[in-house]
Amino acid sequence: MQRKAYVTGVAALLAVLLAGCTGSSDDGGPTDDSNPGEAGTATAAAEPGRYDTLPQACGAVSRSTLDSLLPGIRQIADEAQRTTAYAGEATLTYDTDRKAGCRWKATSADATDRLFVDFERVVSYDNAVSADSQAEALFVKKVTAAAIPQPTASGSSGGTTTQAAPSASASASASASAPTSPAASASTSPSASASATPADLQSRLLDDLGDEAFVDDALSSAGSTVKQRVVTVAFRTSNVIVTIQYEEQPTTVGVVPDSKEMQDRARKLAAQLADSLGG
Numbered sequence: 001m002q003r004k005a006y007v008t009g010v011a012a013l014l015a016v017l018l019a020g021c022t023g024s025s026d027d028g029g030p031t032d033d034s035n036p037g038e039a040g041t042a043t044a045a046a047e048p049g050r051y052d053t054l055p056q057a058c059g060a061v062s063r064s065t066l067d068s069l070l071p072g073i074r075q076i077a078d079e080a081q082r083t084t085a086y087a088g089e090a091t092l093t094y095d096t097d098r099k100a101g102c103r104w105k106a107t108s109a110d111a112t113d114r115l116f117v118d119f120e121r122v123v124s125y126d127n128a129v130s131a132d133s134q135a136e137a138l139f140v141k142k143v144t145a146a147a148i149p150q151p152t153a154s155g156s157s158g159g160t161t162t163q164a165a166p167s168a169s170a171s172a173s174a175s176a177s178a179p180t181s182p183a184a185s186a187s188t189s190p191s192a193s194a195s196a197t198p199a200d201l202q203s204r205l206l207d208d209l210g211d212e213a214f215v216d217d218a219l220s221s222a223g224s225t226v227k228q229r230v231v232t233v234a235f236r237t238s239n240v241i242v243t244i245q246y247e248e249q250p251t252t253v254g255v256v257p258d259s260k261e262m263q264d265r266a267r268k269l270a271a272q273l274a275d276s277l278g279g
Helices: 001-021 061-067 071-075 080-085 133-145 166-177 183-197 259-277
Strands: 099-107 111-121 202-204 214-222 229-235 240-250
Touching: 061 071, 061 111, 061 259, 071 080, 071 099, 071 111, 080 099, 133 214, 133 229, 133 240, 214 259, 229 259, 240 259
Parallel strands: none
Antiparallel strands: 099 111, 111 240, 202 214, 214 229, 229 240
């Protein structure tokens, strides 16, 4: 009987000793599988951004808006061809949740119009940089590439962009090469004045669209006398960047596409897309 009591007492003593050696989280000591060097080094992941998908680009623009930007689309006689024109052509992409775009084109008696809409969802793989911050950095690069002037201290757009200067020379070239018939003079006179882009229509930052935005207006020569205007409106909403490129090339020699009209159409579409994104 004494031997059994002795064994029981030894077992109890060993249990106490083992408990003291291993410690517990209650007394503040480290456990066997803890790593003191890792304490306090965990970093919270940066915000992933509001959007985790993109809209279907070719379905993002309504028929009524396409009618406005591409007047020739309604003039397509063949119903199948007209339906195809409204549907647009999706750009090639390998991940529609990261990049999606669509192109439309229509020719009327007056001009050939083209529209391109592009959506880009920015994702950050750096835990220290949020998706919004990454998208903001990319947008800054777009602004710089387009040579958009920064506002002056008074809040108005100062200086001219690299696109504004060619517009004035293009106006002089168009005037010199335009036909001298009365009909031609009537059509080129207002267009020539339109090419001298007013200050409030020059390429500039916008403060009424998304988190940040800009409009870029460029007039180029598609030929020796035919002028093509390209209006680009781009904006950022959280981690999504939307770019709209609207082009018009008149069929009549000497005619210059109207800057205000094209900008108004492009900006209206941009506002619609921003609303659809909820931004």
